[in-house]
Protein backbone atom coordinates (compact mmCIF):
# COMPACT_ATOMS: atom_id res chain seq x y z
CA UNK A 1 0.00 0.00 0.00
CA UNK A 2 1.26 3.48 -0.83
CA UNK A 3 0.67 6.48 1.45
CA UNK A 4 0.64 10.23 0.93
CA UNK A 5 1.25 11.80 4.37
CA UNK A 6 -0.53 14.97 3.23
CA UNK A 7 -3.84 13.05 3.07
CA UNK A 8 -3.57 11.32 6.48
CA UNK A 9 -4.83 12.62 9.84
CA UNK A 10 -2.04 13.45 12.33
CA UNK A 11 -2.88 10.60 14.79
CA UNK A 12 -2.98 8.05 11.95
CA UNK A 13 0.38 9.21 10.65
CA UNK A 14 1.83 9.02 14.16
CA UNK A 15 0.63 5.40 14.46
CA UNK A 16 2.28 4.49 11.14
CA UNK A 17 5.56 6.03 12.31
CA UNK A 18 5.70 4.30 15.71
CA UNK A 19 4.63 0.94 14.24
CA UNK A 20 7.35 0.95 11.57
CA UNK A 21 10.34 2.86 12.97
CA UNK A 22 11.32 0.31 15.59
CA UNK A 23 12.61 -1.04 17.88
CA UNK A 24 13.36 2.31 19.47
CA UNK A 25 15.63 2.87 22.46
CA UNK A 26 14.11 4.87 25.29
CA UNK A 27 15.58 8.10 26.68
CA UNK A 28 14.38 8.51 30.26
CA UNK A 29 14.71 12.28 30.56
CA UNK A 30 14.91 14.11 33.88
CA UNK A 31 14.75 17.90 34.11
CA UNK A 32 14.07 20.62 36.65
CA UNK A 33 12.03 23.77 36.20
CA UNK A 34 13.36 27.23 37.06
CA UNK A 35 11.59 26.82 40.41
CA UNK A 36 13.44 23.55 41.12
CA UNK A 37 10.55 21.12 40.47
CA UNK A 38 11.84 17.79 39.12
CA UNK A 39 10.25 16.10 36.08
CA UNK A 40 10.82 12.69 34.50
CA UNK A 41 9.42 11.25 31.24
CA UNK A 42 10.32 8.63 28.58
CA UNK A 43 10.98 9.50 24.92
CA UNK A 44 11.64 6.86 22.27
CA UNK A 45 12.32 9.17 19.33
CA UNK A 46 15.91 9.13 20.55
CA UNK A 47 19.41 8.46 19.27
CA UNK A 48 23.08 9.36 19.60
CA UNK A 49 24.59 11.85 17.15
CA UNK A 50 28.40 11.92 17.33
CA UNK A 51 31.33 11.79 19.69
CA UNK A 52 33.10 15.10 18.97
CA UNK A 53 31.35 16.64 20.77
CA UNK A 54 29.64 13.75 22.51
CA UNK A 55 26.02 14.39 21.64
CA UNK A 56 22.56 12.90 21.49
CA UNK A 57 19.06 13.93 20.49
CA UNK A 58 15.49 13.15 21.41
CA UNK A 59 12.19 14.46 20.10
CA UNK A 60 9.30 15.64 22.28
CA UNK A 61 6.23 16.24 20.10
CA UNK A 62 3.78 19.01 21.01
CA UNK A 63 0.75 18.09 23.10
CA UNK A 64 -2.74 17.76 21.60
CA UNK A 65 -3.42 21.42 22.43
CA UNK A 66 -0.23 22.38 20.60
CA UNK A 67 1.71 23.34 23.74
CA UNK A 68 5.18 21.95 24.57
CA UNK A 69 5.58 19.03 27.01
CA UNK A 70 6.97 19.85 30.49
CA UNK A 71 10.30 18.23 29.60
CA UNK A 72 10.87 20.63 26.70
CA UNK A 73 9.62 23.60 28.70
CA UNK A 74 12.09 22.85 31.49
CA UNK A 75 14.98 22.34 29.07
CA UNK A 76 14.30 25.66 27.38
CA UNK A 77 14.24 27.30 30.85
CA UNK A 78 17.37 25.70 32.31
CA UNK A 79 19.26 24.26 29.25
CA UNK A 80 20.06 21.06 31.19
CA UNK A 81 18.77 17.47 31.21
CA UNK A 82 19.79 13.92 32.09
CA UNK A 83 19.09 10.96 29.79
CA UNK A 84 18.84 7.61 31.56
CA UNK A 85 18.27 4.19 29.97
CA UNK A 86 15.54 1.66 30.77
CA UNK A 87 16.34 -1.96 31.68
CA UNK A 88 13.58 -4.59 31.74
CA UNK A 89 13.49 -4.41 35.57
CA UNK A 90 12.37 -0.74 35.41
CA UNK A 91 9.87 -0.93 32.55
CA UNK A 92 6.77 -0.60 34.77
CA UNK A 93 8.24 2.41 36.60
CA UNK A 94 9.22 3.99 33.29
CA UNK A 95 5.66 3.55 32.03
CA UNK A 96 4.28 5.29 35.14
CA UNK A 97 6.48 8.30 34.42
CA UNK A 98 4.75 8.79 31.04
CA UNK A 99 1.57 9.87 32.87
CA UNK A 100 0.44 13.43 32.20
CA UNK A 101 0.62 15.08 35.61
CA UNK A 102 0.45 18.77 36.55
CA UNK A 103 3.81 20.60 36.46
CA UNK A 104 3.90 20.92 40.26
CA UNK A 105 3.94 17.11 40.66
CA UNK A 106 7.06 15.00 40.15
CA UNK A 107 6.96 11.71 38.26
CA UNK A 108 9.86 10.54 40.50
CA UNK A 109 7.41 10.47 43.44
CA UNK A 110 4.55 9.09 41.35
CA UNK A 111 6.67 6.08 40.32
CA UNK A 112 8.45 5.70 43.68
CA UNK A 113 11.85 6.29 42.09
CA UNK A 114 14.87 7.61 43.99
CA UNK A 115 16.90 10.47 42.57
CA UNK A 116 20.70 10.61 42.64
CA UNK A 117 22.60 13.89 42.25
CA UNK A 118 24.25 14.61 38.91
CA UNK A 119 27.94 15.58 38.78
CA UNK A 120 27.86 18.55 36.35
CA UNK A 121 24.23 19.72 36.13
CA UNK A 122 21.21 20.39 38.35
CA UNK A 123 18.63 17.83 37.18
CA UNK A 124 19.05 14.59 39.14
CA UNK A 125 19.60 11.11 37.73
CA UNK A 126 17.26 8.16 38.15
CA UNK A 127 19.34 6.32 40.75
CA UNK A 128 18.31 2.86 39.53
CA UNK A 129 19.09 3.49 35.84
CA UNK A 130 22.42 1.86 34.92
CA UNK A 131 23.50 4.65 32.52
CA UNK A 132 23.05 8.43 32.88
CA UNK A 133 24.10 11.05 30.32
CA UNK A 134 24.28 14.57 31.75
CA UNK A 135 23.51 16.99 28.92
CA UNK A 136 23.54 20.71 28.15
CA UNK A 137 21.21 21.98 25.45
CA UNK A 138 23.09 22.65 22.20
CA UNK A 139 20.15 23.22 19.90
CA UNK A 140 16.37 23.19 19.90
CA UNK A 141 15.00 22.69 16.40
CA UNK A 142 11.21 22.96 16.04
CA UNK A 143 9.94 20.78 13.18
CA UNK A 144 6.44 21.99 12.39
CA UNK A 145 4.15 23.65 14.89
CA UNK A 146 0.91 23.10 16.82
CA UNK A 147 -0.53 19.67 17.72
CA UNK A 148 1.68 16.87 16.39
CA UNK A 149 4.54 19.27 15.62
CA UNK A 150 7.93 17.86 16.54
CA UNK A 151 10.99 19.25 18.31
CA UNK A 152 14.56 18.05 18.04
CA UNK A 153 16.46 18.56 21.29
CA UNK A 154 20.21 18.25 20.75
CA UNK A 155 22.25 17.73 23.90
CA UNK A 156 25.99 17.96 24.45
CA UNK A 157 26.98 15.17 26.87
CA UNK A 158 29.09 16.92 29.52
CA UNK A 159 29.41 13.91 31.83
CA UNK A 160 28.16 10.32 31.90
CA UNK A 161 28.03 7.40 34.28
CA UNK A 162 27.82 3.66 33.57
CA UNK A 163 27.25 1.51 36.66
CA UNK A 164 30.13 -0.91 37.29
CA UNK A 165 27.69 -3.84 37.45
CA UNK A 166 26.98 -3.65 33.69
CA UNK A 167 30.59 -3.25 32.50
CA UNK A 168 32.45 -6.16 30.85
CA UNK A 169 36.18 -6.86 31.23
CA UNK A 170 36.99 -4.38 28.40
CA UNK A 171 35.34 -1.58 30.38
CA UNK A 172 32.36 -1.23 28.04
CA UNK A 173 28.68 -1.82 28.79
CA UNK A 174 27.61 -5.41 28.13
CA UNK A 175 24.21 -5.72 26.35
CA UNK A 176 23.08 -8.80 28.28
CA UNK A 177 23.91 -7.15 31.61
CA UNK A 178 22.15 -3.92 30.64
CA UNK A 179 19.02 -5.85 29.52
CA UNK A 180 17.50 -2.69 27.98
CA UNK A 181 14.03 -2.58 26.47
CA UNK A 182 13.00 -1.12 23.13
CA UNK A 183 9.64 0.38 22.32
CA UNK A 184 7.53 -1.00 19.46
CA UNK A 185 4.04 0.21 18.42
CA UNK A 186 1.10 0.55 20.82
CA UNK A 187 2.00 -0.80 24.25
CA UNK A 188 4.48 -3.42 22.94
CA UNK A 189 8.14 -3.58 23.94
CA UNK A 190 11.07 -5.88 23.18
CA UNK A 191 14.16 -7.01 25.09
CA UNK A 192 17.70 -7.11 23.76
CA UNK A 193 18.45 -10.85 24.22
CA UNK A 194 19.12 -13.03 22.31
CA UNK A 195 21.81 -11.02 20.56
CA UNK A 196 23.79 -12.20 17.51
CA UNK A 197 26.95 -11.11 15.71
CA UNK A 198 27.33 -9.83 12.13
CA UNK A 199 30.87 -8.90 11.08
CA UNK A 200 31.33 -5.68 9.05
CA UNK A 201 32.31 -6.32 5.40
CA UNK A 202 35.89 -5.76 4.29
CA UNK A 203 36.46 -3.87 1.04
CA UNK A 204 37.71 -6.27 -1.70
CA UNK A 205 39.60 -4.80 -4.61
CA UNK A 206 39.18 -6.56 -7.98
CA UNK A 207 42.61 -7.57 -9.45
CA UNK A 208 43.96 -5.53 -12.38
Ligand SMILES: Cc1cc2nc3c(=O)[nH]c(=O)nc-3n(C[C@H](O)[C@H](O)[C@H](O)COP(=O)(O)O)c2cc1C
Nearest residue numbers: 041042043044045059060061069070071098099100
Ligand atom coordinates in the same frame (compact mmCIF):
# COMPACT_ATOMS: atom_id res chain seq x y z
C1 LIG B 1 8.00 4.23 26.05
C2 LIG B 1 7.46 5.60 25.76
C3 LIG B 1 8.06 6.38 24.79
C4 LIG B 1 7.60 7.68 24.51
N1 LIG B 1 8.21 8.40 23.54
C5 LIG B 1 7.80 9.66 23.27
C6 LIG B 1 8.47 10.44 22.27
O1 LIG B 1 9.43 10.02 21.62
N2 LIG B 1 8.03 11.73 22.09
C7 LIG B 1 6.99 12.25 22.81
O2 LIG B 1 6.65 13.42 22.61
N3 LIG B 1 6.36 11.53 23.76
C8 LIG B 1 6.74 10.26 24.01
N4 LIG B 1 6.11 9.52 24.98
C9 LIG B 1 5.05 10.16 25.77
C10 LIG B 1 5.63 11.04 26.91
O3 LIG B 1 6.40 10.27 27.80
C11 LIG B 1 4.44 11.69 27.68
O4 LIG B 1 3.78 12.59 26.82
C12 LIG B 1 4.84 12.40 28.96
O5 LIG B 1 3.67 12.72 29.68
C13 LIG B 1 5.64 13.67 28.72
O6 LIG B 1 5.91 14.21 29.99
P1 LIG B 1 6.23 15.73 30.29
O7 LIG B 1 5.02 16.56 29.88
O8 LIG B 1 6.47 15.74 31.75
O9 LIG B 1 7.44 16.09 29.47
C14 LIG B 1 6.51 8.20 25.25
C15 LIG B 1 5.89 7.41 26.24
C16 LIG B 1 6.34 6.12 26.46
C17 LIG B 1 5.67 5.28 27.51
